[in-house]
Amino acid sequence: MAIHEKTLIDPSRLITSDTLVVDGVDVSGHWNTMILPRTLKEYDDGFEAHIKEYAGAENVHRCWQCGSCTNSCTMYAQNTDFNPRYWIYLTRLGLKDEILKDKDIIWQCVSCNKCTNICPKDVRPEGVMKALAHWIEAEGFGEKSNSTIFDEEFARQCIARGRIEDSEVMTNFYKNTNQDIKEMALNGWLGIFVARMNKWTELRNGNIWKFITRTPIMHSLHMGYSMFFKPKTKSWGHTGEVLSQYVKEQKELAHG
Amino acid sequence: MAKVAYYPGCALEGSGGPYDRSTRALVKSLGMEMETVHDWNCCGAMEVKNIHPMLQTYMSARVMAIASEQMGYDTVMAPCNGCYHNLKKAEYELATSSESLDTLQGLAKKSEDPVYKGDVRTVHLLEWLMEDLGADGIKQKISKSLNGIKVANYYGCMYTRPRQIFPEKDQGPGSESSYKPHFMDDLLGAAGAVNVDFPLKTACCGGAHTLSDADTSTQLVLNIIQAAEDAGAEVIATECPTCHSGLEMHQVRAETEFGIKTNVKILYFTQLLGLAMGLSARKLGVHENVSDSLDFLHAKGVV
Ligand code: SF4
Ligand code: SF4
Numbered sequence: 001m002a003i004h005e006k007t008l009i010d011p012s013r014l015i016t017s018d019t020l021v022v023d024g025v026d027v028s029g030h031w032n033t034m035i036l037p038r039t040l041k042e043y044d045d046g047f048e049a050h051i052k053e054y055a056g057a058e059n060v061h062r063c064w065q066c067g068s069c070t071n072s073c074t075m076y077a078q079n080t081d082f083n084p085r086y087w088i089y090l091t092r093l094g095l096k097d098e099i100l101k102d103k104d105i106i107w108q109c110v111s112c113n114k115c116t117n118i119c120p121k122d123v124r125p126e127g128v129m130k131a132l133a134h135w136i137e138a139e140g141f142g143e144k145s146n147s148t149i150f151d152e153e154f155a156r157q158c159i160a161r162g163r164i165e166d167s168e169v170m171t172n173f174y175k176n177t178n179q180d181i182k183e184m185a186l187n188g189w190l191g192i193f194v195a196r197m198n199k200w201t202e203l204r205n206g207n208i209w210k211f212i213t214r215t216p217i218m219h220s221l222h223m224g225y226s227m228f229f230k231p232k233t234k235s236w237g238h239t240g241e242v243l244s245q246y247v248k249e250q251k252e253l254a255h256g
Numbered sequence: 257m258a259k260v261a262y263y264p265g266c267a268l269e270g271s272g273g274p275y276d277r278s279t280r281a282l283v284k285s286l287g288m289e290m291e292t293v294h295d296w297n298c299c300g301a302m303e304v305k306n307i308h309p310m311l312q313t314y315m316s317a318r319v320m321a322i323a324s325e326q327m328g329y330d331t332v333m334a335p336c337n338g339c340y341h342n343l344k345k346a347e348y349e350l351a352t353s354s355e356s357l358d359t360l361q362g363l364a365k366k367s368e369d370p371v372y373k374g375d376v377r378t379v380h381l382l383e384w385l386m387e388d389l390g391a392d393g394i395k396q397k398i399s400k401s402l403n404g405i406k407v408a409n410y411y412g413c414m415y416t417r418p419r420q421i422f423p424e425k426d427q428g429p430g431s432e433s434s435y436k437p438h439f440m441d442d443l444l445g446a447a448g449a450v451n452v453d454f455p456l457k458t459a460c461c462g463g464a465h466t467l468s469d470a471d472t473s474t475q476l477v478l479n480i481i482q483a484a485e486d487a488g489a490e491v492i493a494t495e496c497p498t499c500h501s502g503l504e505m506h507q508v509r510a511e512t513e514f515g516i517k518t519n520v521k522i523l524y525f526t527q528l529l530g531l532a533m534g535l536s537a538r539k540l541g542v543h544e545n546v547s548d549s550l551d552f553l554h555a556k557g558v559v
Binding site for chain 2: 055056074075078108110111112113114116117122124130134145146147148149150151152154155158159162163164165166167170173174177188189192193196197199213214215216219222223226231233234235236237238239242243246247250251
């Protein structure tokens with residue numbers, strides 16, 4: 001089993017005295033740095049079982065700590081603190097406080113499935129990452145992440161109409177995360193993106209002919225139309241209600 | 257030639273419109289046949305499974321059930337990696353877990369939806385083209401070479417991972433590979449493109465967090481674009497509307513927010529293949545892309 005010594009030597013456990021003489025020998029400075037011993041008491045024996053009740057984490061018990069998930073992980077390559085193997089290990093040991101130290105990055109998993117693809121024990125680490133992120137939010141240890149806010153808006157539209165509409169997802173996401181979409185459109189990259197898509201940049205540069213021949217009129221009209229007449233699955237009927245009811249029941253069953 | 261049920265999905269109905277148009281135009285010009293899935297619903301993309309996996313399984317299975325029960329097809333074709341992945345995942349889940357299948361069928365009866373029986377398979381557009389025509393078939397049909405345009409073929413995450421849900425991949429000669437996919441290379445190569453040695457074919461573009469963690473997505477997209485440029489690519493060919501919009505969006509963001517300008521053009525592989533079939537750039541929606549490649553394609557003699 002791997003060890004998690006990096007947290008045993010966290011700065012608060014280090015003691016260094018400016019001057020220290022032992023048996024007549026001056027051991028001041030680096031030589032007298034000590035690590036406070038500790039006995040782990042703050043583990044939760046039932047934690048692994050609890051996390052397994054979150055959909056996607058059913059196989060977390062299978063992990064044998066080979067490290068393949070972390071080794072292949074897209075986010076680990078961006079930031080070595082993003083470490084699925086380590087969090088799975090802590091989950092199995094019930095060391096919730098240690099997991100919570102990384103609560104601000106766990107949600108960043110991009111669902112690229114490299115880990116799930118490579119895991120020799122079919123742990124499906126991607127699902128475990130989502131489960132941990134949901135646990136953190138459900139227990140109130142962290143704010144709802146932007147990622148969850150996005151998922152909720154997306155799923156809301158799916159359940160209501162059977163389909164989503166791009167600009168509605170985008171505007172509601174920015175609204176629900178208190179971001180100023182107008183500011184982004186007027187002064188930020190979003191505006192430049194839209195201008196380029198509609199080839200207004202050609203117009204600004206005086207290339208009238210290029211603008212006329214390249215502006216995507218039908219595409220823009222179609223997208224504009226969808227903003228007012230939302231795409232909808234006509235036969236969706238009460239499918240949405242049945243699905244919401246099912247999810248509600250399942251969550252109650254798992255978490256009371 | 258096998259006729260298939262075509263599942264466009266939400267992205268191709270919205271921002272991925274050029275992919276839908278170029279797919280339809282290409283398929284028609286190749287003499288292949290497909291029929292759009294009646295009144296389809298969203299597959300749940302990458303988001304709905306995070307609310308509950310059964311939601312996503314249900315939404316995907318509903319599409320397959322419409323195709324088989326109401327339309328009589330045994331194959332659903334999806335050009336979007338997200339749709340393809342979700343339908344394959346539902347196929348796998350429902351074939352390997354009788355508990356899931358029972359739950360699903362119970363929910364379908366309650367909802368008065370067609371009931372999925374496990375008798376449909378899903379293929380990606382790339383696979384359908386390879387199955388029905390193959391690179392040689394494409395070669396015979398091209399009317400205009402892509403003139404050695406240097407292409408980095410970008411397949412993304414969901415077309416290859418996790419490999420468990422794609423039992424037909426990695427089956428030896430002729431099959432698609434989940435580690436080194438090559439179908440897009442084969443098809444575009446046959447149409448006269450030069451495929452560059454691109455190491456990030458299956459890297460992640462951060463599509464799941466394209467808005468919610470934009471800095472990460474911009475970084476991941478930059479990795480892909482810069483690797484393509486280093487490999488000498490003039491174009492990145494995409495096969496997924498989410499990857500495509502992600503690359504375009506974060507290419508602009510990298511330039512305007514971080515001052516990192518890149519020049520590689522981003523085109524759907526269907527647009528490139530369509531050009532090789534002699535279809536007009538307008539019909540293929542090339543002007544609807546954000547990265548403006550018309551001058552480049554003109555200079556190459558392709559448009
Ligand atoms: S790849 Fe699988 S078995 Fe290996 S450490 Fe990661 S979760 Fe555990
Ligand atoms: S799915 Fe998440 S945890 Fe797995 S490799 Fe990708 S980013 Fe890492």
